[in-house]
Amino acid sequence: xxLMKFLLSVGLLAGAGAAFADPPATVGRLSFLSGTVSFASxxxxxxxxxxxxxxxxxxxxxxxxxxxxxxxxxxxPNAIRMAxxxxxDMLRLDDDVTQLRLAQGTLNLRVRELExxxxxxxxxxxxxxxxxxxxxxxxxxxxxGLTAVLTRxxxxxxxxxxxxxxxxxxxQLASFSAHGQDLxxxxxxxxxxxxxxxxxxxEERLVATRYVSPAMTGHEDLDQHGAWHSAPEYGNVWVPxxxxxxxxxxxxxxxxxxxxxxxxxxxxxxxxxxPYHYGRWVYWGNRWAWAPGPRVARPVYAPALVxxxxxxxxxxxxxxxxxxxxxxxGWREPYIPWYRHSPTYVRNVNITHVTNINVFHQYNNVxxxxxxxxxxxxxxxxxxxxxxxxxxxxxxxxxxxxDVPAHALAHARATYEAPVARPERQSVMPxxxxxxxxxxxxxxxxxxxxxxxxxxxxxxxxxxxxVLETRASDAMRGAAEPDAEQxxxxxxxxxxxxxxxxxxxxxxxxxxxxxxxxxAPPGERARATEPAAQxxxxxxxxxxxxxxxxxxxxxxxAEDQRAAQASRAARTAEESxxxxxxAETQRAQQxxxxxxxxxxxxxxxxxxxxxxxxxxxxxQNEERRRAREQATQLQQRQMQAQQDQHAREQAQRAxxxxxxxxxxxxxxxxxxxxxxxTAEPRSHERAQRQRSEQVQAQGQAQxxxxxxxxxxxxxxxxxx
Numbered sequence: 223x224x225l226m227k228f229l230l231s232v233g234l235l236a237g238a239g240a241a242f243a244d245p246p247a248t249v250g251r252l253s254f255l256s257g258t259v260s261f262a263s264x265x266x267x268x269x270x271x272x273x274x275x276x277x278x279x280x281x282x283x284x285x286x287x288x289x290x291x292x293x294x295x296x297x298x299p300n301a302i303r304m305a306x307x308x309x310x311d312m313l314r315l316d317d318d319v320t321q322l323r324l325a326q327g328t329l330n331l332r333v334r335e336l337e338x339x340x341x342x343x344x345x346x347x348x349x350x351x352x353x354x355x356x357x358x359x360x361x362x363x364x365x366x367g368l369t370a371v372l373t374r375x376x377x378x379x380x381x382x383x384x385x386x387x388x389x390x391x392x393x394q395l396a397s398f399s400a401h402g403q404d405l406x407x408x409x410x411x412x413x414x415x416x417x418x419x420x421x422x423x424x425e426e427r428l429v430a431t432r433y434v435s436p437a438m439t440g441h442e443d444l445d446q447h448g449a450w451h452s453a454p455e456y457g458n459v460w461v462p463x464x465x466x467x468x469x470x471x472x473x474x475x476x477x478x479x480x481x482x483x484x485x486x487x488x489x490x491x492x493x494x495x496x497p498y499h500y501g502r503w504v505y506w507g508n509r510w511a512w513a514p515g516p517r518v519a520r521p522v523y524a525p526a527l528v529x530x531x532x533x534x535x536x537x538x539x540x541x542x543x544x545x546x547x548x549x550x551x552g553w554r555e556p557y558i559p560w561y562r563h564s565p566t567y568v569r570n571v572n573i574t575h576v577t578n579i580n581v582f583h584q585y586n587n588v589x590x591x592x593x594x595x596x597x598x599x600x601x602x603x604x605x606x607x608x609x610x611x612x613x614x615x616x617x618x619x620x621x622x623x624x625d626v627p628a629h630a631l632a633h634a635r636a637t638y639e640a641p642v643a644r645p646e647r648q649s650v651m652p653x654x655x656x657x658x659x660x661x662x663x664x665x666x667x668x669x670x671x672x673x674x675x676x677x678x679x680x681x682x683x684x685x686x687x688x689v690l691e692t693r694a695s696d697a698m699r700g701a702a703e704p705d706a707e708q709x710x711x712x713x714x715x716x717x718x719x720x721x722x723x724x725x726x727x728x729x730x731x732x733x734x735x736x737x738x739x740x741x742a743p744p745g746e747r748a749r750a751t752e753p754a755a756q757x758x759x760x761x762x763x764x765x766x767x768x769x770x771x772x773x774x775x776x777x778x779x780a781e782d783q784r785a786a787q788a789s790r791a792a793r794t795a796e797e798s799x800x801x802x803x804x805a806e807t808q809r810a811q812q813x814x815x816x817x818x819x820x821x822x823x824x825x826x827x828x829x830x831x832x833x834x835x836x837x838x839x840x841x842q843n844e845e846r847r848r849a850r851e852q853a854t855q856l857q858q859r860q861m862q863a864q865q866d867q868h869a870r871e872q873a874q875r876a877x878x879x880x881x882x883x884x885x886x887x888x889x890x891x892x893x894x895x896x897x898x899x900t901a902e903p904r905s906h907e908r909a910q911r912q913r914s915e916q917v918q919a920q921g922q923a924q925x926x927x928x929x930x931x932x933x934x935x936x937x938x939x940x941x942x
Contacts, residue, residue: 244567245482246316247522250279250302251439251495254294254421257306260286260655265481270658271651276440276488276495278480278525281675285310287327288657294421299334299436300342303421305414309663313345313687314675317520321345321674323687325666328362330418333376335436338795345670345687348398349382352671357392358422360415367666369398372408381690383669433458437520440495447493451511454821456504456553457814459511462493471503471510471550472528473606473623476616476652479645480525484561487526490618499523502575503550505601513553515574516810519803522571524559527551529596530641531605532634544610545624546641547634552597560640573807596636605631614642616652 252261252273261273264282273285279295287293287308295302295310297320304310308327315321319341322329329344333356336342342353344361348369351361357376363369371380371390378390382398390396393408411419430444448462466474475489475498487498497503500521501514531547551557556576558568598604605626612622667686674687 244564245523245561246280247520247570248298248315248317248437249439249499249523250283250295250297250312250315252277252279252285252293253296253440253443253495254292254303256292257290258288258657259291259293259304260288260657260659261651262286262659263480263650265479265650266647269647269651270655272653272655274476274478274488274652275490275492276475277478278483278486278488278499278523279312279315280480280482281312281315282481283312284659286657286659291657292417296439296442298439301332301421301425303330303332303418304328305330309659313670314672316675319343319672319675321670321672323668323670323674324361324363325668326363326365326663328360328414330415331359331361332418332422333357333359337799341672343671345668346398347383347666347668349380349669350671350690352379352381353377354379367400371396371398374408381669381671383690385690430460433460433517434496434500434514435517435519435521438496438500438514439523440493440497440499443493444496447491453504453506453511453513454825455818456506456511456513457515457817459504459506459513460497461509461511462491462497465510468603469510470604470606471512472498472526472548472619474618474620476618477526477613477649478616478652479649482561483525483559484645485525485640485642487528498526500527500574502527502553502555503598504553505598505604516807516814518574518807518810521574522567524557524571525561527557529555529636529638530560531599531607531631531636532641545607545626546610546613547605547607547626547631549596549598549605549636555596558638560638573811599631599636602628607631610642614646615648 252275255273255275259273260270261277262270262284264280270286273293279297285293285295285304285308287304287306289306291304291306293304295304297315300320302310302322305328308329309323309325310327310329311323311325313321313323318339321341321343323345325347331344331353333342333353336353336356344351344353346361346363346369347367348363351359351371353359353376355376358374359376359378360372360374361370362372371378372395373390373392375392377392380388380390380396380398380403382388382403386403388396388403388405390405395406395408397404397406424446425442428442428445429450430441433450434441434444444460447464448460451459451461453459472487472489474491475487475494478486478488480486489495489498496514497512500523501512504511504513526548528548528550531549532545554575556568556572559571606619607624607626608617608619608622609624611617612619665686667688670687670689673689
């Protein structure tokens with residue numbers, strides 16, 4: 223039965239979408255969780271589930287921190303921190319109003335920005351708390367409904383349920399009970415305040431605020447988990463420091479159904495909010511980088527900046543069944559929402575990345591974008607594919623990712639239509655809660671200055687909120703005239719007598735009817751209806767009452783006129799601020815375009831210079847190569863000539879050695895024949911020479927002188 227009611231409510235919302243305005247540009251983020259924290263969506267107020275990190279918080283959402291639980295909600299630069307046993311309802315959250323319901327527990331609020339015309343209200347069982355200035359505040363409600371408002375820095379205006387206004391200034395504590403209200407000096411911070419202060423210190427001097435607006439929800443976690451770089455084509459980009467292997471944007475998380483946007487990406491990373499709901503992802507330097515674009519004052523939130531691939535009933539194989547695929551949008555690619563929107567909304571959500579107005583005219587009424595080329599589809603593993611059940615039932619994507627061949631994805635068409643028209647119950651609340659909000663806390667009535675925002679919840683499940691029957695001008699006039707009694711130390715409380723609530727007798731219980739101070743008492747209204755002739759004194763009293771009523775009406779009319787003038791002045795100031803913001807955005811876009819054009823020109827110049835240098839180096843290398851080749855060829859020719867010369871010389875020597883041998887071999891027989899006849903005459907000649915030599919020797923012996931002469935002869939010969 224509950225499932226049928228849920229689907230019926232979703233169907234009615236889809237059918238009556240024309241009656242709803244554009245989604246708000248501002249959204250909250252569940253940025254910190256500790257212990258047991260339960261969550262109830264505006265779509266399913268009867269169902270409580272486990273609060274997921276990074277889930278968007280919007281109008282109608284509810285949180286309950288159990289005995290060991292703590293939580294933190296970020297709305298742009300502002301932080302809302304919940305202590306244990308705290309019930310918090312987001313009554314209204316849009317571009318101008320932040321309205322909370324605190325039925326029980328403690329909130330620590332750090333308001334960094336509060337522009338003119340913005341409203342920050344906390345509705346409590348004892349009255350409405352309006353934060354007038356940026357500062358640090360603490361609001362507590364105990365189990366009996368006693369409300370305490372503490373201002374560390376700033377100023378808060380409190381309009382109690384009896385209609386009595388009170389201003390709580392810096393270092394003051396105001397308490398509101400059924401017996402009245404009191405003002406004390408601020409006590410020392412407790413353990414919860416110390417924890418909130420430690421969280422606040424980590425947000426001081428953020429580098430991210432140089433590149434993105436503080437109004438961008440989720441910017442505070444970027445410095446701790448990544449680094450900023452300057453890219454000529456994209457401007458300033460942010461690169462995550464530690465990601466798993468095979469990581470790609472929109473892969474490690476799940477898809478949830480969050481009204482009024484519908485399918486919304488919720489990432490697992492502690493930094494995974496701003497990079498997935500603002501800006502674009504680019505593949506730069508062989509890695510993924512987030513490019514936020516030009517800095518604007520108030521960026522517009524988007525549920526997921528992706529383009530779906532395949533369309534309805536698309537499947538990658540027969541076995542896998544219907545599948546859903548998506549790819550991150552690249553630089554300058556338009557984001558066309560899959561939920562109901564206006565052309566103005568499309569322009570605002572794309573203002574930081576698309577400056578060509580013709581792009582919006584082209585895509586406003588065209589949902590099929592097969593002719594659009596998404597650059598990230600060319601990046602390997604950039605497209606993520608899962609089964610349809612994984613998508614609809616909010617399962618972890620990286621655990622059920624399908625491996626699809628590149629050629630199958632290349633032929634799939636891209637579309638901006640939602641891949642699944644209707645959600646299931648698990649799409650809104652995937653995990654049941656371990657702790658639920660107590661029924662007494664849920665039924666507790668609170669007081670507010672304005673009616674809560676419209677929510678698609680059942681009437682009986684809406685929190686009990688009573689609107690104070692007074693005007694903001696009355697509250698501010700009363701706040702401008704505080705009681706003469708100043709703040710007292712906490713030690714003087716026991717000796718001091720509590721003041722009675724104006725318009726109600728002392729001892730009035732919480733459930734007793736209340737009489738606002740600006741309304742006439744019932745007895746006075748009764749006496750005013752009696753005939754004046756019955757009692758002259760009563761006639762005079764009636765006349766005085768009428769005069770007082772006329773005076774109050776005149777003052778109220780004057781206050782209304784002043785309020786109208788102030789409203790017009792605020793509207794004019796807001797329009798001027800919007801015009802200045804638009805002009806600033808346009809100037810920033812023009813400056814960004816100029817910088818991008820200058821960067822492209824510089825890149826082209828460098829590319830041309832590099833090309834010329836490469837050509838010159840190539841020509842020099844070619845000349846050197848040719849010179850080396852010529853030298854090598856010359857050396858080879860010289861070596862070949864030397865080898866040929868050596869070979870010829872060797873051949874010549876061989877021929878020279880061979881010819882004498884041949885001639886000797888040819889003349890050897892004839893020489894032998896010539897030598898054989900002359901052998902005998904030659905021996906005879908030798909014999910004759912020997913005999914003649916003997917004769918000469920004998921003759922010389924006979925003619926030789928005496929011995930002394932013979933001895934002197936050699937000396938004479940020596941002298942000669």
